Amino acid sequence: MERRIILPKKGDYNVFKFEEIRNDKVGPNEVRIEVHFSGVNFADCLMRKGLYQDAPGYPFTPGYEVSGIITEVGENSSFKVGQKVMAGTLFNGYCSEIILPEGQTLALPENYSLAQGASVLVSYLTSYMVFMAQARVKSGDRILIDCATGALGSLSYEILKNYNVEMVGLTSSAHKKNLFKQKGRTLLLASELTDQKFDIILNSRGGRTISDDFNRLRPNGRLVSLGISNALNASFINKWKTLLNMPWFWIVKLINNNKGVFGLNLLKMFSYPETIEQALKGFNEFNIVPPEVTVFKAEEIGNAQRFIEEKKSMGKVLLSWRD
Amino acid sequence: MERRIILPKKGDYNVFKFEEIRNDKVGPNEVRIEVHFSGVNFADCLMRKGLYQDAPGYPFTPGYEVSGIITEVGENSSFKVGQKVMAGTLFNGYCSEIILPEGQTLALPENYSLAQGASVLVSYLTSYMVFMAQARVKSGDRILIDCATGALGSLSYEILKNYNVEMVGLTSSAHKKNLFKQKGRTLLLASELTDQKFDIILNSRGGRTISDDFNRLRPNGRLVSLGISNALNASFINKWKTLLNMPWFWIVKLINNNKGVFGLNLLKMFSYPETIEQALKGFNEFNIVPPEVTVFKAEEIGNAQRFIEEKKSMGKVLLSWRD
Numbered sequence: 007m008e009r010r011i012i013l014p015k016k017g018d019y020n021v022f023k024f025e026e027i028r029n030d031k032v033g034p035n036e037v038r039i040e041v042h043f044s045g046v047n048f049a050d051c052l053m054r055k056g057l058y059q060d061a062p063g064y065p066f067t068p069g070y071e072v073s074g075i076i077t078e079v080g081e082n083s084s085f086k087v088g089q090k091v092m093a094g095t096l097f098n099g100y101c102s103e104i105i106l107p108e109g110q111t112l113a114l115p116e117n118y119s120l121a122q123g124a125s126v127l128v129s130y131l132t133s134y135m136v137f138m139a140q141a142r143v144k145s146g147d148r149i150l151i152d153c154a155t156g157a158l159g160s161l162s163y164e165i166l167k168n169y170n171v172e173m174v175g176l177t178s179s180a181h182k183k184n185l186f187k188q189k190g191r192t193l194l195l196a197s198e199l200t201d202q203k204f205d206i207i208l209n210s211r212g213g214r215t216i217s218d219d220f221n222r223l224r225p226n227g228r229l230v231s232l233g234i235s236n237a238l239n240a241s242f243i244n245k246w247k248t249l250l251n252m253p254w255f256w257i258v259k260l261i262n263n264n265k266g267v268f269g270l271n272l273l274k275m276f277s278y279p280e281t282i283e284q285a286l287k288g289f290n291e292f293n294i295v296p297p298e299v300t301v302f303k304a305e306e307i308g309n310a311q312r313f314i315e316e317k318k319s320m321g322k323v324l325l326s327w328r329d
Numbered sequence: 330m331e332r333r334i335i336l337p338k339k340g341d342y343n344v345f346k347f348e349e350i351r352n353d354k355v356g357p358n359e360v361r362i363e364v365h366f367s368g369v370n371f372a373d374c375l376m377r378k379g380l381y382q383d384a385p386g387y388p389f390t391p392g393y394e395v396s397g398i399i400t401e402v403g404e405n406s407s408f409k410v411g412q413k414v415m416a417g418t419l420f421n422g423y424c425s426e427i428i429l430p431e432g433q434t435l436a437l438p439e440n441y442s443l444a445q446g447a448s449v450l451v452s453y454l455t456s457y458m459v460f461m462a463q464a465r466v467k468s469g470d471r472i473l474i475d476c477a478t479g480a481l482g483s484l485s486y487e488i489l490k491n492y493n494v495e496m497v498g499l500t501s502s503a504h505k506k507n508l509f510k511q512k513g514r515t516l517l518l519a520s521e522l523t524d525q526k527f528d529i530i531l532n533s534r535g536g537r538t539i540s541d542d543f544n545r546l547r548p549n550g551r552l553v554s555l556g557i558s559n560a561l562n563a564s565f566i567n568k569w570k571t572l573l574n575m576p577w578f579w580i581v582k583l584i585n586n587n588k589g590v591f592g593l594n595l596l597k598m599f600s601y602p603e604t605i606e607q608a609l610k611g612f613n614e615f616n617i618v619p620p621e622v623t624v625f626k627a628e629e630i631g632n633a634q635r636f637i638e639e640k641k642s643m644g645k646v647l648l649s650w651r652d
Contacts, residue, residue: 139549140589142465216580225601226462228589231580254577257539257554260592266463266551267590269583278548 009327010101011307014065016056019308023065027101035108037085038078043124043301044099044325045071051311057245060273062097069099073114073123083108090114092123094131094286096276100307102327109283115290122296125322127286129161130294132272134285136208136230137165140268145170147205150222152176152215153232154193155186157297157322162208163191164294174204208232213251220253220265228266297321303329332650333424334630337388339379342631346388350424358431360408361401366447366624367422367648368394374634380568383596385420392422396437396446406431413437415446417454417609419599423630425650432606438613445619448645450609452484453617455595457608459531459553460488463591468493470528473545475499475538476555477516478509480620480645485531486514487617497527531555536574543576543588551589620644626652 012023032038050068052058061068073092079085085108093111098104114123137143149166153159154175166173175193177183183193194202203224209216210232219229231252255267275281298321302310310323335346355361373391375381384391396415402408408431416434421427437446460466472489476482477498489496498516500506506516517525526547532539533555542552554575578590598604621644625633633646 135549135587140551140587142467144465212580225598225604226458228463228591230589231584233584249581252580254579255590256577257535257575257590257592258572260590261554261556261594262592262597264458264463264593264598265591266553267578267580267583268551268588269580269585270587271584274585275548275587281548 008101008103009304010067010098011069011304011325012065013054013068016064017054019054019312021054022307024305027103029103029105032078032080032105034081035083036080036105037076037083037091037108037111038103038105039072039074039091039093039111040077040328041072041074041099041102041104042120042326042328043073044069044101044304044327045124045128046302046307046310046314046323046325047071047128048314050100051315054311060271067098067100069097069101070095071124071127072099072101072104073120075120077103085111085113090120090123092118092127094127094282096273100304100325102304107279109279110286112286112289118296121299121301121324121326124324125299126161126294126296128272129157129297130165130289131275131282131285132158132232132270133161133165134288135270135272135275135281136232137162137206138288139281139285140230140270141206141208141228143169143171143206147171148203148224149173150176150199150202150204150207150219152208152219153210154191155179155182158210160297160321161294165292168292174202203227206230213248214253216267217253220255220263220267223263223265225264226266228268230268230270232270299324301326301329331424331426332627333390333421334392334627334648335388336377336391339387340377342377342635344377345630347628350426352426352428355401355403355428357404358406359403359428360399360406360414360431360434361426361428362395362397362414362416362434363400363651364395364397364422364425364427365443365649365651366396367392367424367627367650368447368451369625369630369633369637369646369648370394370451371637373423374638377634383594390421390423392420392424393418394447394450395422395424395427396443398443400426403431408434408436413443413446415441415450417450417605419596423627423648425627430602432602433609435609435612441619444622444624444647444649447647448622449484449617449619451595452480452620453488453612454598454605454608455481455555455593456484456488457611458593458595458598458604459555460485460529461611462604462608463553463593464529464551466492466494466529470494471526471547472496473499473522473525473527473530473542475531475542476533477514478502478505481533483620483644484617488615491615497525526550529553536571537576539590540576543578543586543590546586546588548587549589551591553591553593555593622647624649624652 053061076089177193186193205227207219207229209219301324304325376384399412500516509516530542530552532542624647627648
């Protein structure tokens with residue numbers, strides 16, 4: 007019996023329900039995937055709390071990424087039954103079987119386990135859109151990443167290691183600074199950033215930090231704003247405060263500073279399937295080493311989200327459907 | 330006797346004065362150039378009319394580009410006496426001799442006449458900053474240029490012909506549309522742009538047209554705003570109207586649209602000499618065919634500017650100092 011997890015309403019860790027699913031027929035250029043692992047992301051926790059504006063209405067099935075084995079292919083498919091794959095999904099990833107367009111599906115790299123296959127695509131797609139599709143990284147760039155110690159930071163590093171660039175991460179923790187130094191990565195405390203300038207800045211914190219980072223751009227530099235992570239775990243009042251603090255840029259200011267600003271919303275990018283497909287096609291070029299994974303049984307979804315919210319995870323948290 | 334042209338105050342075509350110059354010593358990494366030709370740009374006309382906010386205070390010597398022969402080199406120079414060169418200057422180009430940093434100076438390409446050498450650099454630097462340094466053009470881009478029929482449009486075409494891109498120019502003239510079609514370039518009337526989408530848009534008109542062009546961007550697309558050419562020849566009231574119509578972009582709007590905006594002010598870029606130097610170093614890679622030139626004697630500066638303002642010029646207007 008194939009199942010999916012339902013988020014029926016805003017709630018605590020025990021709010022989730024399971025229900026049986028019977029999937030439709032597989033259409034042209036679609037594949038049916040026997041899901042082995044579903045990735046759990048921080049955004050999923052925010053949806054459970056009712057704090058994610060782009061979530062669909064309740065009830066719905068969260069989840070952005072899965073890995074598994076193809077059990078059926080539609081007409082014209084370039085995939086084969088039995089093939090191991092990983093896929094990005096626009097919600098609905100918390101399930102034991104899913105039908106997806108081929109453009110969101112990618113053959114599992116040979117050196118990946120199925121678990122690792124469910125651990126990279128959300129961060130990869132985000133990082134790809136920031137550095138490849140929007141900022142268009144090039145040799146010699148000096149790059150600041152304000153979420154360097156998380157999954158997105160790791161994937162950014164994995165993409166950018168393929169370029170001759172200087173990557174600086176921002177951290178608030180002297181402990182993490184030393185930890186990442188051992189891995190060969192440079193982290194700086196905010197107090198150490200004084201007067202440092204960058205060609206590309208990835209800003210995920212939002213609010214007033216965007217204007218600070220804008221001032222850190224070199225001429226012809228570009229900032230990519232990912233949203234408002236500062237606000238997402240905050241109180242109702244602080245959430246609105248951060249939103250109201252999201253800056254406006256007068257084009258005349260951009261002209262007089264010779265700078266650029268981008269914004270990225272990955273969910274809305276799924277409305278342009280060719281953009282997602284192109285990003286996925288590039289995956290194998292980057293030789294991406296997947297993060298460490300912590301696996302929970304699907305029934306333990308509440309504990310899996312708690313594990314993330316209590317910041318116990320050092321890598322990626324997965325749900326297992328077949329163990 | 331070496332001379333320069335002085336713009337003593339706002340005025341008509343006969344406002345210019347000439348004065349003798351005695352240049353300083355040539356410092357390290359500087360060169361002395363016997364100027365043969367000075368380029369005349371539309372911005373120079375605006376300065377004469379007092380309509381250019383970034384101009385220095387009166388009196389001053391306008392002029393952004395020269396060509397000529399090196400007569401003296403400073404310590405550590407990579408240039409040689411007798412070498413033909415072209416150079417970008419931050420004002421002061423209307424003169425028969427100039428001392429410049431080497432970083433602003435470039436050996437004249439072998440297939441260029443000295444006149445052609447004074448006809449490309451301002452448009453080249455602008456176009457380079459737009460497409461190479463800010464937008465970072467890449468294969469497959471679809472590009473809209475709203476000033477396609479002028480010098481900047483030509484240079485943009487010369488740079489972009491080296492990439493596998495689709496370039497569309499905007500024009501208000503059915504006549505020019507046909508003229509450029511014969512040259513193999515695509516121009517569209519504004520009415521033909523409906524629903525067309527682009528990866529890169531160069532907007533030089535400013536005002537409300539920026540928001541229209543923003544809506545023409547594909548996801549991950551980028552607009553580069555050059556300023557407010559719409560306003561520059563307008564009445565005082567219309568000038569301020571255009572300035573007030575220059576849009577503000579809320580970063581949240583950029584996020585929800587997955588788009589980016591840049592601004593370019595070439596004059597302010599001269600505060601970052603390494604940026605100018607890098608752009609000039611790339612010049613020979615593009616195999617740029619210079620525009621046609623119309624040459625006036627330096628004493629005819631008033632007529633030269635009139636020629637530009639009456640839109641009689643199809644290419645570049647130059648002043649000659651040595652004929």
